Amino acid sequence: METLINAIRQYIPLTPEEIQIIERLFQSRRLMEGAHFLEEGKVCRYLGFIEKGLIRYYISDEGQEKTIYFNQEGDFICNYQSFLPQKPSVVAMQALEDTELQVISYEDLQIFYRQVSGGERFGRLGIEQVFLSSSEQVRSLYSDPPAVRYQHFLDSYPKLVQRLQQYYIASYVGIKPQSLSRIRKRLTP
Amino acid sequence: METLINAIRQYIPLTPEEIQIIERLFQSRRLMEGAHFLEEGKVCRYLGFIEKGLIRYYISDEGQEKTIYFNQEGDFICNYQSFLPQKPSVVAMQALEDTELQVISYEDLQIFYRQVSGGERFGRLGIEQVFLSSSEQVRSLYSDPPAVRYQHFLDSYPKLVQRLQQYYIASYVGIKPQSLSRIRKRLTP
DNA sequence: CGTTCAGTTGACTAAGGTCAATTCCCGTGG
DNA sequence: CCACGGGAATTGACCTTAGTCAACTGAACG
Secondary structure (H helix, E strand, C coil): CHHHHHHHHCCCCCCHHHHHHHHHHCEEEEECCCCEEECCCCECCEEEEEEECEEEEEEEECCEEEEEEEEECCCEECCHHHHCCCCECCEEEEECCCEEEEEEEHHHHHHHHHHCCCHHHHHHHHHHHHHHHHHHHHHHHHHCCHHHHHHHHHHHCHHHHHCCCHHHHHHHHCCCHHHHHHHHHHHCC | CHHHHHHHHCCCCCCHHHHHHHHHHCEEEEECCCCEEECCCCECCEEEEEEECEEEEEEEECCEEEEEEEEECCCEECCHHHHCCCCECCEEEEECCCEEEEEEEHHHHHHHHHHCCCHHHHHHHHHHHHHHHHHHHHHHHHHCCHHHHHHHHHHHCHHHHHCCCHHHHHHHHCCCHHHHHHHHHHHCC
């Protein structure tokens, strides 16, 4: 809970009363490895904050799962495409490790926006950051060949790479595990 | 200017005084066909609203331009990756037709956020919409083969397609003009 | 040990890229 | 009104790269 408060304080100041409001609105949640934060076809009802653990976002495509994103400790997680309009999700979210979260429901988040003085501002600043990351992903998908995308991922998230199976990374890079394997061989002579 | 006010009113109510504030903060701007709203390497200093015309976003990649997005009448335009942190842009923005805009500087937007009562909320809701669109683009880049991406684009923006050269669309789809040409032949037997 | 699953490797296929020639379209000027 | 010029689009031949299918290796774990 304290890490959550600190994360919010990165964006806006909080009074002791507001901290109490936050403590009431958020609730703890735990996910076992393999459990889902959000299943395909369900509505994303919660915004989460990861205190510990690792979540992947994936889409199922003709039997194949494509992992499109990861979040870890200190990240807010949400499938906004389902959460914002409150409609069924095409993206699933699954814990790759035992994961501890603080979550807030869609309705309570609206209360947060109203009752915390910088609430709307926090919402704006937070989604701005998420959007920047998404924009970079789009740029890279257009510009960078798989080998470069893989190298970028290694460089950007060296710690995270240690915790991921290679086929998740292949999927994120946009290729099959076999292809990543061959690319890795080419990269290390 | 009225279309801008209406666009903002889609998100938040505005008092007459706030409308005056907005009229002071925004300024008209005109771009000839081919002119740039933002050049590569420059800092994006303005958020814009298109009253008339058409803008493409592109990145230059070893001499090749890759068009990654379009905006038209009624859209807000901005390269947030440059605008938010106020750092040099890798993405350029160019008018494909003579274009009329209302623009607001980064500094004046901060004033807008403070002086208009729903300002922060507008900022949040606006970027939420942009982010949804970006997320859908990511999903499609991972899941959909070029032919499907092309068909989706035709279905989603039939009017826009009329105004675009095919090689811009090819680029958006993520392939070369020659490949799009062959895909089109396959699609219409 | 044997089972299981991730990762690697090989042979082959599929699909987009490249290069180059040709056709189409459209506006301009004789 | 027609001919020409230039950029866009198409087409063909060939290349490059990832996908597919399948076999094999290797490490983890009971």
